[in-house]
Amino acid sequence: MTEYDLIIIGGGPAGLAAAVSAFDHGITEILILERDGELGGILNQCIHNGFGLHTFKEELTGPEYADRFIRQVKERNIPYKLNTMVLDISVEEPDLSAGGKVPVKTVTVMNRTDGLAVFRTKTVILAMGCRERxxxxxxxxxxxxxxxxxxxxxxxxxxxxxxxxxxxxxxxxxxxxxxxxxxxxxxxxxxxxxxxxxxxxxxxxxxxxxxxxxxxxxxxxxxxxxxxxxxxxxxxxxxxxxxxxxxxxxxxxxxxxxxxxxxxxxGLIPENELSGKLGVQMAPVTNGPYVNESLETSVSGVFACGNVLHVHDLVDYVSQEATNAGRYAAEYIIQTSTLSESAVPILAKGGVRYTVPQAIRVSHMEDSLTVRFRVGAVYRNCRIGIYLNGRPLRSIRRPKLAPGEMEQVVLKREELLLAEQKTGTPLSSITIQVEPEEG
The missing domain is CATH 3.50.50.60 (FAD/NAD(P)-binding domain)
Known part of the structure; x- marks a missing residue:
């Protein structure tokens, strides 16, 4: 049975960016599994322009954008299997007597070349994308x-x-x-x-x-x-x-x-049949996995990024998110971090439908964290209010919010820790909500 450090399910923009990022952060035993006959995912049929303005600072078509990441994967000799259907993912508890530290995942796949094959891996990144309703x-x-x-x-x-x-x-x-x-x-x-x-x-x-x-x-x-x-x-x-x-x-x-x-x-539906079979906790609004600040799901060592997590507006945001997921997966493998610390929930209220991530472990945060969210209706001349334990942190003015446009706010680790010191109480909740403009 072949063993890997990281298996990425999906060879679209999320899977490719995650693979490149994980490799660049020291993980070499990587395998990408893609059920289609080519890498690139949905980008291969998106021949219009408008891609890459954030990532590459130039306007590209979908195939051109995908090709940039495919080239990076091939330059790093990251192996991948095409026309390969993942049938099942299961988790084995670590053998502590043998020095095991993290749960091992078993991935069962099928293709014409290997037939039915089983791989073992320390971590999995879910990057299956979404399908149309x-x-x-x-x-x-x-x-x-x-x-x-x-x-x-x-x-x-x-x-x-x-x-x-x-x-x-x-x-x-x-x-x-x-x-x-x-x-x-x-x-x-x-x-x-x-x-x-x-x-x-x-x-x-x-x-x-x-x-x-x-x-x-x-x-x-x-x-x-x-x-x-x-x-x-x-x-x-x-x-x-x-x-x-x-x-x-x-x-x-x-x-x-x-x-x-x-x-x-x-509408689009995240492809999470495998996630459900694995026992990943799902967020009801996004139909994607419930993740923390490291994009780690409720199953230790399983990460999610891209449209399988929540539907994105821009592929550039998918690549940013997947790059983070690859880095976090690499850190998990090297440091064997776990979900042992209780996470602080991010509550979506007052017109905010959902947030990603849905929870934060403050001690695991980087200096800043981008929280993305969508609203449930059109709002004009409003504010985005951020609250820690019910106390206002800051308010951000927006001339317009609409369900079709993903919004984001940045939380700083320093301000979360400072809020705990000022109040003398541990951080128990972060709330993001839409508020009317005062005056």
């Missing part, structure tokens, strides 16, 4: 005709396979993939008739709304959804209706739109 989750009445695709599937067909899904397009959902595909289909000669969004706000970045819809004259209808699908063999059209504050269709607002293609951009 399918039509079945929407409960839209109607038959199942040809012409209904998830936006990501259509993106792959157009950008990689060279197929055009249709000529008259309706897009349901205003996530970033849907917005980008509205532009892409227009550039390929299709007519995008409308982008409909169930919520009263867009789920994508403001820059994508401007560049992909406004610049091409594509209408965005908020508080609208598809209530019927027309067509048996091939899609003929869809019926849109406006929805009320409870997201229920309003009678009398129905509008029939002829089309031959419906693209669905209705």
């Amino acid at each position: 399918p039509r079945g989750a929407l409960n839209i009445p109607g038959y199942r005709p040809a012409g209904i695709y998830s936006a990501g599937t259509a993106q792959r067909l157009v950008n990689m396979e060279g197929f055009m899904p249709g000529k008259e397009i309706v897009i349901l959902g205003s996530g970033d993939i849907g917005l980008i595909m509205a532009r892409r289909m227009t550039l390929e000669g299709a007519k995008v008739k409308v982008v409909a969004e169930l919520m009263p706000y867009s789920g994508g970045l403001q820059r994508n709304i401007v560049q992909c819809l406004d610049d091409f004259g594509i209408p965005l209808k908020l508080s609208h959804t598809v209530i019927d699908i027309d067509g048996k063999e091939r899609l003929k059209g869809v019926t849109l209706a406006q929805v009320d504050e409870n997201r229920k269709p309003i009678p009398g607002t129905e509008e029939y739109i002829p089309c031959d293609t419906l693209l669905l951009s209705v």
Whole structure:
């Protein structure tokens, strides 16, 4: 049975950055497992530009961005296995009599070359990414005709396979993939008739709304959804209706739109089936693992980063997070740190839906820690309040907060320790919430 120090599950942008970081911090026995036939993950089909501004200080396409990290992996001779499906991860308690210090993980995989293979490793980084929410989750009445695709599937067909899904397009959902595909289909000669969004706000970045819809004259209808699908063999059209504050269709607002293609951009789901089987504690809002400041899950020596942890806006943020995860995994291997210290929970309140990380061990913190979060509605002229044990630490003004834009605050280790000294009580909670602008 082959043994490694670190196995990374997923060869997309998160897995690649984590591998490079772990190697650069002294870990050489690394293996990347990727179920697709090539490294790079979703970036291979994202041929539009806009990647790399934070990481490389230049604008790249998705394949170019992925290639930068693939080259770094190959330069370091980090081994990887393609077309390899991970079937199971299990944890064995350390054999203390034999000098074992950390739980050993057993990873079971399958591919055409090795058949069924089992590897042992000290640490695992979960970097499986996410998948699109399918039509079945929407409960839209109607038959199942040809012409209904998830936006990501259509993106792959157009950008990689060279197929055009249709000529008259309706897009349901205003996530970033849907917005980008509205532009892409227009550039390929299709007519995008409308982008409909169930919520009263867009789920994508403001820059994508401007560049992909406004610049091409594509209408965005908020508080609208598809209530019927027309067509048996091939899609003929869809019926849109406006929805009320409870997201229920309003009678009398129905509008029939002829089309031959419906693209669905209705949310992303982190791929955490393996995480659940492993016994990792999951965060209900993100559908990703519950992690501490080191991106370590509730299972000692198992780390998570990228879209498997929570859905990101920018791949640059994925790479930053994965770089940290690789470094923390290397420190775990070298120092055999554990979760023995109780972590201080970060509470999301007052309009904040979730935070990542969800807990902090102050003694394990670096000088500063970036906490990322999303809000649940659109807020204007507001403040982000940070509280330690219910006492205000600081307040940050924001002209606008929106669910489609990830926000972040920076916590400094020094200020957390100083707060404990001033009050004479141990830190028991950190709260992040949205507050109205005073005055």
